[in-house]
Amino acid sequence: MEALSSALLSNIALGFSVAFTPSNLALCLLGCLLGTVIGVLPGVGPSATIAMLMPITFYLTPVGALIMLAGVFYGSQYAGSTTAILVNLPGESSSVVTTLDGHAMARSGRAGAALAVAALASLFAGTVTTLVIAAAGPPIATLALLFQSPDYVAVMVLGLVAAVVLAQGSLVKALAMIVLGVFLGLVGTDVTTGMQRYTLGVNALFDGIGFVPVAMGLFGLAEIALNLEATQGQGRVMRPRDRLWPTSEDFRRATPAALRGTALGIGLGILPGSTTDIPAYGAYSLEKKLSREPSRFGHGAVEGVAAPEAANNAAAQAGFIPMLSLGIPPNAIMAMMVGALMIHGIAPGPQIIAKQPELFWGLVASMWLGNAVLVFLNLPLIWLWVRLLTIPYRILFPAIIVFCCIGSYSLKNNIADVLIMGVFGVIGYFLRKLKCEPAPLLLGFILGPMLEENFRRSMLLSGGDLAIFVTRPISATFLAISAALLLAVTIAAFRRHRTGFRF
């Protein structure tokens, strides 16, 4: 115990001695500011923001570069939550969940409270995760080495099941949306056989359909059309009615939710290959399950903002363990961080914690620093973001469309991505008309290729025997949890079915 706590202290001290220099603090502040300002532009998500700003960091020291990128990451991530809450436009897949209750809160005039809860829940999760990584990082890194393809498949299945549990309305439709998402994710050139699938001879589809055009179409464009339609072309008027700061009632509800979200985020985030969206979805559905009034969710429940924001942040930070120890970036953002490391001549791998402790712990400390700086920068600025709401929608929506167009074009400088976004806008509109949720589709879309890859490898490993998923203890555990969750919602749906609700 004493050895553990002294190791923890010395690791954290090492990290902060690296991160806490005046120039690093300045870089962090600059990163946060730039990340927020660019990330808050609707349609420019964290990955696009980091990609745009990465060239600036090439001229810095490795630690300085990472600290600035950490600032950009938190700035843009929080800006993504901000647009999710204010205009229902998630910057990244993980803030899709935040739109559900965050935007509902904004519509009922509580945008300020939603923004503050999101920031504080993130900081809370970041602080706890930093401590956990410092205490348990190195041993967990060795545990993660035990994961094999079947276990990855089982983890992803759990994530998808969580998305079904989360979906409102019909269970069958949610399952169908996941399947449709996985299918769309497979469009393009198959990595194993090199064959093209469903590209219809269109060049732009050879590399698959991009995440950003799909997300902006399904959520951004469809939302604009639906909004205009429902209000006879006026657009919704969202005025913050109450005070900006959350009430004590909000804090009472949000604190346990943020705690559970953090725990779930750390637990799932250390798994290699895990994304930050699965913990966010999982935390949201957990809160919905535990709540005494699940009907509040989707209508502005503060837990529905606090839990996924905490989980998302905890997972992003815990994701550094597989990223640095196995070299598997858990998501697009971490992939860019790995890219930045490699540009500075540092190859991620199992040796990094042992051989370059100042880098590993400096990184952990700088992530926390980025988070803290962000909260202090943004809490006073909440009034400014809320003021954005008073811009009439008739002026705002053409601007959002133009930003979305530029955003999808700038990814690959390809006109086709803009057109693909337009197509998915139409698809998203009709899905909503058919009462099908776009969120499970998007999750299936992201996980589709990974799922296929690992499923294929598992089957190769077992000679085509599905039993491999239940004979391996890790995958069996995850599948058992998935089955139990699915069974629980099915039974609940049947009960409601008898009393007049639908399946």
Add this chain to the structure above:
Amino acid sequence: MKLRLDDTDLRAGVVLVALGISALALGADLTVGTAAEMGEGYVPRAMAVALLSFGTLLVVLSLSSGTATPPSSPARGEEVPVRWRPLAFVTTAVVVFALALEPLGLLAATAASVVAANFAGQPLSARALFVLVCVLSALVAVVFVWALGLPLHLIPR
């Protein structure tokens, strides 16, 4: 007893069946292979079959459950019947931007897109629209081209 169908279930089911069938048809020439050695068509075909099954299940459920199926919490906008104008002009704005960007440059594409988008809602007055076009073009030029240095040209090359 009055028979009430939730016809979004029925329609969604039909759409899914159609998607499943077209996925099977379009992927007919992909190699399926065996579980141990999957071809590129294995997982896509499994997904197509799943789409078909879920679609059929929805159709069957919606036709068999003659009882009332009150919508569970309806999300916004879904209860409104389809109005083509907003969707058509939002999509037009995107297509116009895409078509104008490379030949005409960012400023013209932005202006054309904003003018098209304006028809999706309650149109602004000509003067307000002009101001919006000017402000947005300037903003876009400053933010994306000048500050971020995206490789976009402002005017026709």
